[in-house]
Amino acid sequence: MTSLAARSRWLTIEAIALIVLGALAIIFPLFTGIAIAILVGWLLVVVGILGLVAAVAGRDHVHLVWSVASAVIAILAGLLLLFHPLFAAVALTVVVAAYLLFDGVTLIGLGLDQRKRGASRWRWVFGSGCVDVLLAVLLLALSGVGSAVLIGVIVGIDLIAAGIGLLAVHRERPASI
Numbered sequence: 001m002t003s004l005a006a007r008s009r010w011l012t013i014e015a016i017a018l019i020v021l022g023a024l025a026i027i028f029p030l031f032t033g034i035a036i037a038i039l040v041g042w043l044l045v046v047v048g049i050l051g052l053v054a055a056v057a058g059r060d061h062v063h064l065v066w067s068v069a070s071a072v073i074a075i076l077a078g079l080l081l082l083f084h085p086l087f088a089a090v091a092l093t094v095v096v097a098a099y100l101l102f103d104g105v106t107l108i109g110l111g112l113d114q115r116k117r118g119a120s121r122w123r124w125v126f127g128s129g130c131v132d133v134l135l136a137v138l139l140l141a142l143s144g145v146g147s148a149v150l151i152g153v154i155v156g157i158d159l160i161a162a163g164i165g166l167l168a169v170h171r172e173r174p175a176s177i
Helices: 004-027 029-057 064-083 085-116 122-141 147-171
Strands: none
Touching (some): 004 029, 029 064, 029 085, 029 147, 064 085, 085 122, 122 147
C-alpha cells in the first residue's frame, strides 16, 4: 500500500504539472489549439486503422460493411483534422466548451461535497468548477474568429485552475476526530 507521504508527493507533482502546462498553453495558445487538433486527428486515424483490422479479422462476428464504413469515417475525419488543423481547432472549440461545461458542473458538485464533509478549502474546487463553466460560456458566446488561439488560452486557464484547486485541497489538514 502506498504511504500517505508518497501519495501526497504525487498529488503535489500533478498539481504543479497542471499549472506549468497551463502556463505553457497560455504562452503558446495557437500552438496549443493546433496541437490539440493534430492529436485528435492522429487518434482518429489510429482508431480507424484498428477498426479496419478488427472488421476484417472479425468479419464472422460483425457486419463487414458497417464496420468498414465506421473505420473509414474515423480515418477520413482524422485526416481532415491533420490536413486542416486550424479549421479543426476552431471546430474543436465546441467540443472543448462542452467538456468545460460538464467538468465544471462535476467540480462544483465535488466542491459542494467537500463542504458537506467539513473541508475548509472546498471553495477552491468549487471555484475551479465555476471557472470551467464561465470559460465554456465564453467559448460558446464568441465567434469562430480566433478560436484556435482562444482554445489554447482557455485550456491553459483550465489547467492552472485545476492545479491550484488540487494544491489547495491537498494541502488541507484532515479534520481531527
